[in-house]
Amino acid sequence: MSDLILHHYPSSPFSEKIRLILGYKQLAWKSVIIPQIMPKPDVVALTGGYRKTPFLQIGADIYCDSALICDVLEHRQPTPTLYPKDQKGLARIVAQWADEKLFWAAMAWNFSPKGAAQMFGGSPDAPVEQWGLKAKVFGDDRAKMRVGMPRLPAPDAAAAYRSYLRRLSDMLEGQAFLLGAAPSVADFAAYHPLWFTRTQTSAMAGILDATPAVLAWMDRMAAIGHGTMEKFSAAESIALCARSTPTMAEKEPFLDEHGLALGAPVSITSESFGPEPTEGELIAATRMHYTLRRTDERAGTVHVHFPRVGYILKKANP
Structure with missing residues (x-):
């Protein structure tokens, strides 16, 4: 099973949210410290433009936004759950x-x-x-x-x-x-x-x-703590991405709300905080999230995942 790599910095509040969840689920993870402010060339190599903190890397898959990261960690380790059955x-x-x-x-x-x-x-x-x-x-x-x-x-x-x-x-x-x-x-x-x-x-x-x-x-x-953490460098994380194969697109049904077909060139931006777009080929649009395929000269072929809630999907400018 591929390592969990959290790209974060110590004083980031949303990173603390995810660090604690990693501890709650007793997961081992690798820590890549990223800059607080731009420029962030190593971040952009992986995300394609998204610059908010944190983001999660699993091989050549990049998961943006802490809400989506919560779902990914829940899938990785279902117990103890973040989502009580009746609530x-x-x-x-x-x-x-x-x-x-x-x-x-x-x-x-x-x-x-x-x-x-x-x-x-x-x-x-x-x-x-x-x-x-x-x-x-x-x-x-x-x-x-x-x-x-x-x-x-x-x-x-x-x-x-x-x-x-x-x-x-x-x-x-x-x-x-x-x-x-x-x-x-x-x-x-x-x-x-x-x-x-x-x-x-x-x-x-x-x-x-x-x-x-x-x-x-x-x-x-x-008192929950942060789980088992190992230091990792940005260069190591990019090299790992380049030699990894992204996961296949979701088998869940394609849900089109925009009149855009799978394979279309698209961009995704946050609806409020963080306007930097990520562009790529739309390869999944499920009930919960979008996935774009993009290529970077250092990171190789990358699948970048976003939640649907809070993000705007558009056809990319030609």
């Missing part, structure tokens, strides 16, 4: 809310001046002269990814974050995890933006103190 839909809906609404409220709070000073200057009291340029470079990079996506003003982000924390606390009343006695995908999605507050911008973590049930739940989540 599959609820778990996915809560996870989607957490990855979007909760995440953006938390990050707007985290990157207040004190949080930014800690992230880029090493201390919440660091003078702006020490960290301002780093913050600007990072902010400019992320602004290019936001496209027309509005930024939540800091006071409104604080109000939303506090409300969301209280709602999570309510969900934890009388139970260890959000949907019951065991974690589900909802827990991992809700945890990662709070993890960022607590561990990466701890100067801003006082907001968590009003919800002790959430703090106790975070301790339970953190």
Whole structure:
């Protein structure tokens, strides 16, 4: 069975979501550290354009977006499950809310001046002269990814974050995890933006103190760990991709919503955050995801997979 290779960086919140799931399922994995900001030539060699973090590589197959990675890991190791039998839909809906609404409220709070000073200057009291340029470079990079996506003003982000924390606390009343006695995908999605507050911008973590049930739940989540990790280089991962054969296209029925046939040249972009397109030949469009075949001079023939939800498929420009 091919190795799981996670392309990520340590402070990435969505990467922490996947690292914990790897630990929950007790999976061994290889770690490739990627840059936080562009340029990312080794990333693009594998994805064809997609630049969000993390992505998962299995041989010559590249899986984009943490929601799809969750499904891939569930298929790889079905137990313990991320999707409780009687709560599959609820778990996915809560996870989607957490990855979007909760995440953006938390990050707007985290990157207040004190949080930014800690992230880029090493201390919440660091003078702006020490960290301002780093913050600007990072902010400019992320602004290019936001496209027309509005930024939540800091006071409104604080109000939303506090409300969301209280709602999570309510969900934890009388139970260890959000949907019951065991974690589900909802827990991992809700945890990662709070993890960022607590561990990466701890100067801003006082907001968590009003919800002790959430703090106790975070301790339970953190105790899961990250599984068995082995360091791997970008060069090694690209070489592995080049000598591997991608998996065959899904046997699930082709579901056409766009009037595009299999084999058509297409592009896929995120509907909101991350406008960089990946272009290739459409070889699968199932109920849950798309697959493109593309060729790179270093990585060889690659199959790049995207979830349908949250992504826009178009005919490629000639």
